[in-house]
Each structure stands twice: as C-alpha cells, then as structure tokens.
Amino acid sequence: xxxxxxxxxxxxxxxxxxxxxxxxxxxxxxxxxxxxxxxxxxxxxxxxxxxxxxxxxxxxxxxxxxxxxxxxxxxxxxxxxxxxxxxxxxxxxxxxxxxxxxxxxxxxxxxxxxxxxxxxxxxxxxxxxxxx
Amino acid sequence: xxxxxxxxxxxxxxxxxxxxxxxxxxxxxxxxxxxxxxxxxxxxxxxxxxxxxxxxxxxxxxxxxxxxxxxxxxxxxxxxxxxxxxxxxxxxxxxxxxxxxxxxxxxxxxxxxxxxxxxxxxxxxxxxxxxx
DNA sequence: ATCGAATGTTAGGTTTCCTTACATGAAGTT
DNA sequence: AACTTCATGTAAGGAAACCTAACATTCGAT
Numbered sequence: 001x002x003x004x005x006x007x008x009x010x011x012x013x014x015x016x017x018x019x020x021x022x023x024x025x026x027x028x029x030x031x032x033x034x035x036x037x038x039x040x041x042x043x044x045x046x047x048x049x050x051x052x053x054x055x056x057x058x059x060x061x062x063x064x065x066x067x068x069x070x071x072x073x074x075x076x077x078x079x080x081x082x083x084x085x086x087x088x089x090x091x092x093x094x095x096x097x098x099x100x101x102x103x104x105x106x107x108x109x110x111x112x113x114x115x116x117x118x119x120x121x122x123x124x125x126x127x128x129x130x131x132x
Numbered sequence: 133x134x135x136x137x138x139x140x141x142x143x144x145x146x147x148x149x150x151x152x153x154x155x156x157x158x159x160x161x162x163x164x165x166x167x168x169x170x171x172x173x174x175x176x177x178x179x180x181x182x183x184x185x186x187x188x189x190x191x192x193x194x195x196x197x198x199x200x201x202x203x204x205x206x207x208x209x210x211x212x213x214x215x216x217x218x219x220x221x222x223x224x225x226x227x228x229x230x231x232x233x234x235x236x237x238x239x240x241x242x243x244x245x246x247x248x249x250x251x252x253x254x255x256x257x258x259x260x261x262x263x264x
Numbered sequence: 265a266t267c268g269a270a271t272g273t274t275a276g277g278t279t280t281c282c283t284t285a286c287a288t289g290a291a292g293t294t
Numbered sequence: 295a296a297c298t299t300c301a302t303g304t305a306a307g308g309a310a311a312c313c314t315a316a317c318a319t320t321c322g323a324t
Contacts, residue, residue, distance in 0.1 A: 013145055013280095015174070015311065025312085026271055042147070044279045046312055069269070145311095147280065157281080158302060176310040193266055201300075 004088070008113045010040035011049035021057045028057065034070055036060055036077060056081075136220070142180035149181045153189045160189065166202055167207060168192055188213075207211035 014025055021028075031037055032047075038058050039047040049057075056077055065075045146157055153160070163169055168180050168256075171179040181189075188209055195205045 011148055012143060013148075013311080015312095016143055016145075016180075024271075026273085029314090030270070042279080044312085045314095046279065064270095071269095110149075145280080146282095156302075158304085161282090162301070174310080176281090177283095178310065196301095 009049045009050050011051070012049040013046050013053065014039075014049070017054055017057065020054050021061060023057060023061060031057070031060060031070070034074065036070065036074055139183045141182050143183070144181040144186065146179050146181070149186055149189065152186050153193060155189060155193060163192060163202070165187070166206065168202070168206055 014018070014028060017023070017028060018025060028037070028047075032039065037049075037053050037060075039049045039053050042048055059077055059080065060073055063076055067078065144152070146160060149155070149160060150157060160169070160179075164171065169181075169185050169192075171181045171185050174180055191209055191212065192205055195208055200208065
C-alpha cells in the first residue's frame with residue numbers, strides 16, 4: 001500500500017468529517033450532490049470519506065470563506081486536482097519516500113490526552129496529508 | 133496539531149477498524165474489556181479509535197498469531213508502549229519533522245480507484261503511522 | 265419584490281453500534 | 295472422560311448515527 005492508496009482509502013464517517021472540517025452534514029451532502037466530493041459508500045449506503053476527501057472539503061470551506069460560489073469552487077478544486085495528478089506523473093514512485101517517512105515517524109505517545117472533540121484548525125490536516 | 137496528537141485522535145468507527153485490522157467486533161471489544169486498548173467514545177457511547185489504537189490492535193493480532201495469550205500480550209503491548217514513551221522523551225519536538233513530512237508528501241492522486249474494501253495487509257498501517 | 269444559491273430543519277426509515285447473555289471450540293487439568 | 299478456562303461466536307433488544315426527501319429560511323443579486 002502506497003501513499004496514494006492510503007490517502008484515497010475510505011475511512012471516515014460523516015460525523016467525524018463534520019468535526020474535522022467544521023462543516024455541517026447538510027453542507028457536505030450538498031457539496032457531494034453538486035459534484036465537489038465523491039465519498040465512497042458502505043454496503044449499507046453510508047458515506048465513507050478518505051483523507052483526500054477531507055482535504056478537498058477543507059479546500060472548499062476555504063474558498064467559501066473567501067466568497068466564491070460553488071460553481072467557482074468546483075472549477076478550482078477540479079483544477080487543483082489536475083495539478084496534483086500531473087505532479088504525480090512526474091514524481092518518482094513514492095516507496096522511497098515511504099522509507100524516509102518511517103524514519104521520521106519514530107516517536108510515539110501512549111495515553112490520548114482525552115482530547116475527545118478536536119476541532120481541526122483550518123487546513124491543518126490538509127497541509128499534512130495533502131499538498132496544495 | 134503535532135504528530136502525537138494526530139495519532140491519538142479518535143477517528144475511526146469500529147466498523148472501519150474491523151476492516152483495517154481484520155478483527156471481529158467481538159474480538160476488539162473483548163480486548164478492550166481486558167485492558168489492551170482504550171478507544172474513546174462518542175457522546176452516544178460509540179467507540180472511536182485512533183491510529184494508535186489501530187496500531188495496537190494490529191500488534192495484538194500479530195502476537196495472537198504467534199500463539200501468545202491475552203495476558204502475555206497485555207504485558208507486551210504495555211512494554212512496547214513504555215518504550216515508545218521513552219523514545220518520545222528523548223526525541224526532539226517533531227515540528228521540524230513535520231516540515232520534512234510535508235515536503236515528502238508532495239504527491240497526489242485524484243480518483244479513488246474504487247477500492248471499496250481494502251483489507252489492510254498485516255502491519256502496513258502500523259508501519260506507516262507507528263514506530264515499532 | 266422576486267429569484268436562486270446555500271443552508272437549516274424535520275420526518276420517517278435504515279444501518280451501525282451498543283450491552284448483555286448464553287453457546288461453542290480448543291486446550292489444559294484433574 | 296468430565297471439568298475449566300480462554301477466546302470467540304451468536305442472538306436479542308435498544309440506542310445512536312446515518313440516509314433521503316421535502317419544505318423552510320436567509321441573503322445577495324437582479
């Protein structure tokens with residue numbers, strides 16, 4: 001499993017995504033309805049979002065805050081997705097990066113500090129897991 | 133938000149964790165009952181697992197496969213958690229690592245390849261997000 | 265004043281998860 | 295062989311989270 005797969009893996013329920021993005025369920029569904037995100041579904045038809053999806057939602061939120069309307073945002077996110085794709089084509093395989101990554105990720109903790117409901121600060125997850 | 137927080141963040145429903153770990157719900161709950169993992173809970177009392185929790189479950193599964201019983205496993209995972217903690221104490225703050233991480237994570241994809249149900253290969257997530 | 269875009273809200277139904285309790289298979293004990 | 299114990303399966307009843315569809319509201323633009 002490489003980075004690409006990892007980031008497109010359906011992991012999060014809509015409830016979690018709400019907390020991560022501080023968007024309402026209504027908003028998220030509305031954006032999907034208008035072709036801005038494409039979460040997977042469980043067998044029971046419930047939405048499952050990937051890191052990429054969350055990234056995209058954060059980007060959407062960002063643009064909304066800046067006054068864009070959905071039509072404009074749609075163009076923007078499609079655009080930035082294309083760019084990413086190109087980058088991907090040009091960039092080498094990421095198995096090497098993975099090794100580095102592991103090396104970097106050599107620190108650990110133990111007891112979750114009872115964070116409970118972390119409201120992700122705008123763009124934090126995005127910046128980490130994504131690449132705009 | 134640093135790496136540590138990110139990894140202890142309650143994100144995954146038990147359903148997802150089942151797929152990630154290939155453990156049954158019964159098993160996961162049983163391990164919790166016996167003090168091997170400590171997932172958070174939603175307001176409605178549903179379990180929410182972090183990356184660390186998933187890591188730990190993968191480690192447990194590993195040890196089970198090797199014939200250990202829960203008592204032994206409990207000792208092991210407690211041990212390895214302690215080690216992680218020590219490492220953490222010694223290691224510098226990871227905001228620097230974060231910068232490197234971002235640099236490394238400069239590749240993207242677009243359309244999830246309809247993976248649907250990825251059964252995480254044993255230890256893959258673990259190796260990526262954790263550090264044993 | 266009207267319209268459309270974005271979001272809120274509500275209702276009814278389905279899926280997922282919860283706990284509790286009892287059942288079962290495999291291993292070890294007596 | 296009968297008994298235990300451990301790890302897991304399974305079933306029941308209920309609660310939480312999610313679903314779609316429909317209607318309501320807000321607000322900026324015409």
